[in-house]
Amino acid sequence: MTPPTSYAVVTPVRDELENLSRLAECLRTQTRRPAAWIVVDTGSQDGTPALAASLAGSNEWISVRSAAANGATAERGAPIVRAFHEGLKALAHPPDVVVKLDADVSIERSYFEALLHEFALDHTLGIASGSAYEE
Numbered sequence: 447m448t449p450p451t452s453y454a455v456v457t458p459v460r461d462e463l464e465n466l467s468r469l470a471e472c473l474r475t476q477t478r479r480p481a482a483w484i485v486v487d488t489g490s491q492d493g494t495p496a497l498a499a500s501l502a503g504s505n506e507w508i509s510v511r512s513a514a515a516n517g518a519t520a521e522r523g524a525p526i527v528r529a530f531h532e533g534l535k536a537l538a539h540p541p542d543v544v545v546k547l548d549a550d551v552s553i554e555r556s557y558f559e560a561l562l563h564e565f566a567l568d569h570t571l572g573i574a575s576g577s578a579y580e581e
Contacts, residue, residue: 453543453558454482456533458513458526462549463492469549470501478559479507480545484536486511486529511536551578
């Protein structure tokens with residue numbers, strides 16, 4: 447099996463104005479930057495969509511989609527699942543690894559390089575994550 451060499455990130459967002467810039471900087475400065483970052487808005491009422499559009503306008507690897515509610519009664523987690531599927535559809539070229547990443551996290555510069563390394567070490571690995579620390 448060929449070790450994974452590319453990854454894309456899908457981030458469902460709703461009212462994440464305070465977090466999105468920080469996450470963008472974390473992804474921009476990765477030692478292995480994603481091939482694509484798809485930000486999928488699920489009905490933000492703050493400036494999240496405008497910020498996401500601004501980020502996409504200045505970075506060719508970032509794009510923005512919308513997965514607004516379909517009018518049905520919301521189920522727990524349903525907007526996030528819809529957003530993730532919308533993000534998957536937006537990937538022009540399927541990467542080796544797809545990441546679902548919340549907007550309210552920060553990650554080390556080498557996080558995704560280390561994650562791809564774990565996939566390369568174990569060809570049976572199908573899902574992985576890191577540890578979360580809160581200061």
